[in-house]
Amino acid sequence: MSLLVKICGLSTRETLQTALDAGADMVGFVFFPPSPRHVSLETGRELGRQVKKRALKVALTVDADDATLDNIMDALSPDIFQLHGRESVARLRDIKQKFGRPVMKAVPVATSADLAVLPGYAAVADRILFDARAPKDATRPGGLGAPFDWHLLENLELDLPYMVSGGLDAENLAEAVRITRAGGVDVSSGVESAPGVKDPELIKAFIRAARATRELSVR
Numbered sequence: 001m002s003l004l005v006k007i008c009g010l011s012t013r014e015t016l017q018t019a020l021d022a023g024a025d026m027v028g029f030v031f032f033p034p035s036p037r038h039v040s041l042e043t044g045r046e047l048g049r050q051v052k053k054r055a056l057k058v059a060l061t062v063d064a065d066d067a068t069l070d071n072i073m074d075a076l077s078p079d080i081f082q083l084h085g086r087e088s089v090a091r092l093r094d095i096k097q098k099f100g101r102p103v104m105k106a107v108p109v110a111t112s113a114d115l116a117v118l119p120g121y122a123a124v125a126d127r128i129l130f131d132a133r134a135p136k137d138a139t140r141p142g143g144l145g146a147p148f149d150w151h152l153l154e155n156l157e158l159d160l161p162y163m164v165s166g167g168l169d170a171e172n173l174a175e176a177v178r179i180t181r182a183g184g185v186d187v188s189s190g191v192e193s194a195p196g197v198k199d200p201e202l203i204k205a206f207i208r209a210a211r212a213t214r215e216l217s218v219r
């Protein structure tokens with residue numbers, strides 16, 4: 001199975017089309033107003049129509065309530081919810097049951113202690129996304145363009161598909177995959193010319209680099 005590639009934080013028709021034409025497996029849309037990549041429900045509806053099943057639509061939320069998730073379901077009809085806040089295991093179970101969609105739980109990583117949450121989430125989530133833990137003063141929990149120490153995942157044994165993210169770009173993703181054995185890579189800042197401004201050439205370069213990376217994951 002080849003490496004899964006997720007391009008996150010897409011917000012325009014043109015860059016979404018670039019990601020789809022370049023072969024992205026997942027396209028992520030951020031529904032979190034403080035983010036420079038935030039999209040409105042109407043933009044989400046329009047971009048969602050453009051995907052036409054060429055990739056999995058990932059709705060990225062942060063501690064969203066049911067009404068927000070319901071509105072996103074109506075607008076985007078996501079294939080996966082990416083839960084990037086402090087959602088509990090019980091909340092993951094609740095969301096899966098209420099909305100009938102797979103969930104990918106973002107796990108922030110700074111030290112090995114951050115991995116203690118895995119057994120609980122792994123029992124409910126469909127996928128895990130390891131991301132760099134945001135600094136305490138950050139205005140958002142992700143999309144910050146900073147990597148974490150991939151060696152923290154070197155001896156990971158996780159019976160669930162997982163992706164690595166945080167500060168990835170076309171130049172470092174192969175090393176991140178080699179060390180973490182992740183089955184997928186996710187990027188936002190590394191394919192942007194400015195916060196929230198996706199660069200078509202960087203998107204294509206990232207996907208080319210991912211396709212050239214030998215699949216090492218055991219999952």
Ligand SMILES: O=C(O)c1ccccc1NCC(=O)[C@H](O)[C@H](O)COP(=O)(O)O
Pocket residue numbers: 008009028030032035036037060062084131140141142143144145146165166167168186187188189190
């Ligand atoms: O991208 C955002 O602005 C964002 C805002 C709030 C929560 C999560 C967010 N992004 C989550 C992602 O899946 C990013 O792709 C991931 O954090 C990696 O981002 P980057 O380090 O910029 O590549």
